Amino acid sequence: MTGLPPAVEMRGITRRFGAIQPLRGVNLALGRGEVLGLLGDNGAGKSTLTKILSGALAPTDGEILIDGQLCRFASPRDAQDAGVHMVYQDLSLCGSVDVAGNLFMGREPVRRVLGLPFLDTATMHSRAAEMLQGLGVVIRDTHARVEGLSGGQRQAIAIARAAAFNPGVLILDEPTAALAVMEVEAVLSLITRLRDQGVTIILITHRLQDLFHVCDRVAVIRNGVVAAERQIDETSIGELVDLIVGERFHARSAH
Amino acid sequence: MPAQHTKTVTVSKNGVGRAPGRLLHGIALGFERQPGLASVCCLLFICVTTFSVFAPSFLSVSNFLTILRQNAAAFISAAAMTFVITTGGIDLSIGAVAAFSGIAMAVLATFWHMPPLLAVAGALCAGAVAGAVNGLLITRVGMAPFIVTLATMSVFRGLSLVTAQGYSLPLPEDSALLEWAGRGWIGPVPVPALIMLFCVAAASITLHRTRFGRYVTGIGSNQEGVRRTGVNVRRVSLIVYVFSGLAAALSGVIMAGRLGSASSNIGVGFELDVIAAVVLGGTSLTGGYGSVIGSALGILTLACLKNGLILAHISPFLTQIFTGLITLGAIWINMSLKGRDLFGIRKNRDDR
Numbered sequence: 001m002t003g004l005p006p007a008v009e010m011r012g013i014t015r016r017f018g019a020i021q022p023l024r025g026v027n028l029a030l031g032r033g034e035v036l037g038l039l040g041d042n043g044a045g046k047s048t049l050t051k052i053l054s055g056a057l058a059p060t061d062g063e064i065l066i067d068g069q070l071c072r073f074a075s076p077r078d079a080q081d082a083g084v085h086m087v088y089q090d091l092s093l094c095g096s097v098d099v100a101g102n103l104f105m106g107r108e109p110v111r112r113v114l115g116l117p118f119l120d121t122a123t124m125h126s127r128a129a130e131m132l133q134g135l136g137v138v139i140r141d142t143h144a145r146v147e148g149l150s151g152g153q154r155q156a157i158a159i160a161r162a163a164a165f166n167p168g169v170l171i172l173d174e175p176t177a178a179l180a181v182m183e184v185e186a187v188l189s190l191i192t193r194l195r196d197q198g199v200t201i202i203l204i205t206h207r208l209q210d211l212f213h214v215c216d217r218v219a220v221i222r223n224g225v226v227a228a229e230r231q232i233d234e235t236s237i238g239e240l241v242d243l244i245v246g247e248r249f250h251a252r253s254a255h
Numbered sequence: 256m257p258a259q260h261t262k263t264v265t266v267s268k269n270g271v272g273r274a275p276g277r278l279l280h281g282i283a284l285g286f287e288r289q290p291g292l293a294s295v296c297c298l299l300f301i302c303v304t305t306f307s308v309f310a311p312s313f314l315s316v317s318n319f320l321t322i323l324r325q326n327a328a329a330f331i332s333a334a335a336m337t338f339v340i341t342t343g344g345i346d347l348s349i350g351a352v353a354a355f356s357g358i359a360m361a362v363l364a365t366f367w368h369m370p371p372l373l374a375v376a377g378a379l380c381a382g383a384v385a386g387a388v389n390g391l392l393i394t395r396v397g398m399a400p401f402i403v404t405l406a407t408m409s410v411f412r413g414l415s416l417v418t419a420q421g422y423s424l425p426l427p428e429d430s431a432l433l434e435w436a437g438r439g440w441i442g443p444v445p446v447p448a449l450i451m452l453f454c455v456a457a458a459s460i461t462l463h464r465t466r467f468g469r470y471v472t473g474i475g476s477n478q479e480g481v482r483r484t485g486v487n488v489r490r491v492s493l494i495v496y497v498f499s500g501l502a503a504a505l506s507g508v509i510m511a512g513r514l515g516s517a518s519s520n521i522g523v524g525f526e527l528d529v530i531a532a533v534v535l536g537g538t539s540l541t542g543g544y545g546s547v548i549g550s551a552l553g554i555l556t557l558a559c560l561k562n563g564l565i566l567a568h569i570s571p572f573l574t575q576i577f578t579g580l581i582t583l584g585a586i587w588i589n590m591s592l593k594g595r596d597l598f599g600i601r602k603n604r605d606d607r
Contacts, residue, residue: 076483076485077485080485088483090480091480092477092479092480092481092483092484093477093480094472094473094476094477094480094481094543095476095477095543096472096475096476096539096543096544097469097472097473097476101469101473105469105473105480105481105484105486106481106484106485106486107484107485108466108469110466117465117466118460118464118465119464119465119466119469121464
């Protein structure tokens with residue numbers, strides 16, 4: 001790494017819910033344009049960590065630095081203002097609203113007619129088509145309602161929406177879960193494209209094989225701490241399974 | 256418009272392009288964007304043709320204006336109810352709020368001797384406050400809209416009864432302005448019909464052409480998703496209930512004006528007629544999709560039914576049975592049309 005500060009640095013992040021302590025001091029740093037795979041079994045603390053980084057939860061203790069600047073996030077809005085965006089697993093899309101409407105939800109362009117602000121749907125649709133094309137997403141009609149689209153297309157729209165904010169850091173929660181093979185490929189190439197644009201990406205997934213296509217590095221969370229970090233070309237699925245489970249484990253799913 | 260062109264291509268690939276005539280094609284496109292409208296249009300067409308045959312006086316301009324005049328209040332409340340139902344909520348209190356606002360207007364004008372404009376403003380304020388109470392309980396306390404508005408329905412009906420002591424309160428005879436909203440005419444057109452047309456048009460444009468309307472639809476579809484994009488969903492929902500109360504108050508003012516007096520038992524069952532019409536018009540009761548024009552057509556259909564049955568000398572007792580059956584039928588048609596276009600051709604749901 002060069003002299004630049006890391007895009008994201010988390011120092012000693014802890015979180016306590018009453019007697020339960022899902023995070024016990026997480027230290028993690030990502031360089032600009034790096035793709036980090038975040039692994040961990042259910043309940044290891046992955047989602048607590050990403051919620052803290054995206055501003056949905058406040059840490060009990062610890063510091064978050066974005067581009068070397070100390071940040072405190074009281075809400076997802078604060079995190080978004082600092083350039084940290086998250087795509088939730090449930091995608092947060094509105095099924096009965098069209099593709100362009102979902103891409104611009106919350107920041108629709110308006111056009112004044114007689115002094116009254118009306119939705120500028122023409123601009124929305126043309127810019128939505130440009131946005132999708134720029135990310136290599138194939139959706140023929142931006143007037144289509146999202147509920148009629150496939151899982152991969154919806155995932156692409158959710159990612160495109162987050163990408164439209166020019167995020168510095170993008171957190172993707174299980175973007176390839178429940179997708180068909182070709183759709184997984186499309187989403188992975190979308191992630192690669194964003195990385196090439198200099199976006200730092202944290203990828204949460206249970207599909208270990210995906211990590212080897214897009215990630216530079218993986219971090220394994222276990223019992224609320226970063227149990228291991230590996231460069232992706234120095235590890236294997238078998239080792240990752242062992243690290244996730246925390247012991248020598250003859251995982252049949254790894255063979 | 257290039258966007259329209261893309262749509263045409265997509266649809267013609269699904270086989271509708273072979274349908275005869277560009278007009279039919281255009282109608283089909285319209286229905287495809289607003290699927291619920293198809294069934295209510297069909298029902299309205301059936302009602303109008305049937306009654307035109309069996310009741311000679313049905314199909315006339317004067318009868319049409321009568322229907323608009325008699326149902327202006329329902330049209331206005333249905334426009335606001337469309338917003339409430341599109342967010343996934345419900346407002347059962349509108350009948351009681353309409354009665355309460357009418358009473359408020361009569362009390363302010365007759366007993367407090369306020370000028371008519373202030374009395375009307377007071378009535379509208381009463382409605383807005385009632386809507387705000389509903390909205391705050393729903394958005395801040397987090398209670399279910401059904402329960403909140405069921406309770407406030409009872410409260411506002413009770414407040415009306417207490418205030419009027421069960422009497423019907425006459426509006427002062429010297430102020431024609433109070434009754435103008437309910438029974439005035441501008442040239443050949445009744446005033447309530449004009450107010451109603453303005454409200455329906457404004458509501459439809461707001462729902463489909465503004466950010467606010469987009470968030471109303473979004474909240475009904477995925478409230479948490481809209482919240483995560485930074486929209487203040489509580490405020491949007493609150494405004495929707497305030498609008499509903501305001502529309503109910505305007506309905507109350509019009510109803511009281513038409514009768515020349517305010518009564519505490521005006522608008523009993525009004526909310527159910529309005530909800531039936533909104534659902535008839537294709538608005539989804541679970542939220543996420545709404546059409547103000549559909550709701551207006553729903554009210555028009557139910558109104559034509561009532562009016563036509565009377566003109567055809569059929570017992571008015573049958574009206575309620577027909578209303579119920581028609582509502583069931585419309586929802587049945589909606590369900591079977593789902594995923595199909597106007598000609599019953601299954602749509603290509605996955606745009607792969």
